[in-house]
Amino acid sequence: MTLNHEQDLQMLQIVGQIVAETLACMRKAAQPGMSTGELDAIGAAYLRERGARSAPQLTYGFPGATCISVSPEVAHGIPGTRILKAGDLINIDVSAEWQGYFADTGASFCLPGASPQRQELCQRGEAILAAVIPTLRPGMELRAIGRKFEALAKQAGLFILRELGGHGVGRALHEEPGFIAAHYQRHDRRRLHKDQVITLEPFLALGRDRVVEERDGWTLATALRDDAVQFEHSLVITEQEPIVLTRLVAA
Numbered sequence: 474m475t476l477n478h479e480q481d482l483q484m485l486q487i488v489g490q491i492v493a494e495t496l497a498c499m500r501k502a503a504q505p506g507m508s509t510g511e512l513d514a515i516g517a518a519y520l521r522e523r524g525a526r527s528a529p530q531l532t533y534g535f536p537g538a539t540c541i542s543v544s545p546e547v548a549h550g551i552p553g554t555r556i557l558k559a560g561d562l563i564n565i566d567v568s569a570e571w572q573g574y575f576a577d578t579g580a581s582f583c584l585p586g587a588s589p590q591r592q593e594l595c596q597r598g599e600a601i602l603a604a605v606i607p608t609l610r611p612g613m614e615l616r617a618i619g620r621k622f623e624a625l626a627k628q629a630g631l632f633i634l635r636e637l638g639g640h641g642v643g644r645a646l647h648e649e650p651g652f653i654a655a656h657y658q659r660h661d662r663r664r665l666h667k668d669q670v671i672t673l674e675p676f677l678a679l680g681r682d683r684v685v686e687e688r689d690g691w692t693l694a695t696a697l698r699d700d701a702v703q704f705e706h707s708l709v710i711t712e713q714e715p716i717v718l719t720r721l722v723a724a
Contacts (some may be wrong), residue, residue, distance in 0.1 A: 474643030476668035476709065481574075482716070485643065485670065488525065488571040489707055489718030492578045495519045496567045497721055499539065500582055505559045509541040512565075513552030520569055528568035528575055528646040535691065540566040540579075544591075545698040547676055547684060548637060549691045559586035562595070564703050568646055575646050577672050578719035581702035590679075591700060597629040598677045598702035605675075606706065607714045611667040615653055622655040622675050634676035634701060636684050637693070642707055643670035665710045670718075674705040 476482055499516045517538035520527060529535035535549075542550030544562035557563070566579035581598060583591050605621050626633050633656045641648035648670075650663050655675035665671075676684075678701035684693040695701050708715040 474641065474648055474670045475666070476670065481643075482709065484572055484574045485576060485707075485709065485718050488569060488574045489576040489578075490722060491520070491523045491525045491571055492567045492569050492576045493719045493721040494523075495539070495569070496565055496578055496580060499565050499567070500580070503557060503563060503584060505557050505561075505584055507557055509543065509550070509552040509555045509557065512557070513537050513539050513541055516565075516567060523571070525569040525571040528570050528577065531570055532646045540564075542566075542692065544700050546687070546692050546694045547634065547701045547703060548693040551689055551691050557584060559584055560588065560591070562587065562591050562700055562702070566703070566705065573644065575642055575644065576707045576718055577642050577646065577705060578707060579674065579703050579705035581704065594631075594677070594679060594700055594702055597631060598675070599704050601625045601629060601631075601677065602673060602675055602704040602706065606673060606708065606717065609665060609708065609710055609715050611665055611710055611712060613665045614661070615650065615663045615665070616658050616661040618673070619654045619657040619661075623657050626675075626677055629677075631677040631679065632681050634678055634682065634684055634695070637674065637676045637703070639672040639674040639705070641670065642672050667710060667712060669710045670707065671710070672705055672707050674703060676701055676703045
């Protein structure tokens, strides 16, 4: 969406904080021995408490309030009976609707006992998204965003899962401009514009890889069963640095 009124920004900031707080709550609660279904229930309860609705449930009938993926899963993992173990690499993606506005966020993290390699993968992935966000400006071609991600991934020794990326958001979970690749697409000459609301969502892997859909029809995993991470924020494009709607604000 594109902001039309000051109220649009205020409402987006509220729903952005709701999903940020939900993600933080779930991340804090995650521990070995609990099931992904139990972890999802914590997120679902927090969304209800804030008067928000799960966007994947609302939009696509997803069988969970949030997406919880345990490596080698990378996206759209269905919460259920899977038991978390020490050292697991987990991704939680939270998107919600509140008062007709949508926001989307996600992060990967390790449970205690994870290998140094997994911990470093998370650190590098988060740093790459953090480095690209401040560079966005009105008029920038979307392919330039992908070029930035590719350059930083190469420096970090990582590879981008090209099937996955960001999107427009705001009045729906997925909006124009549609798919925003985290890799360079030579023919993509679309440009960012002022007051546009989007997500940036790079998926970064340790090896050259692609994703495959699991038998449940939702979950995406790396084809070679290796580790990958995802980090995502919802943003508003401004003449200065973007407004990060889903950055957790300290109470």
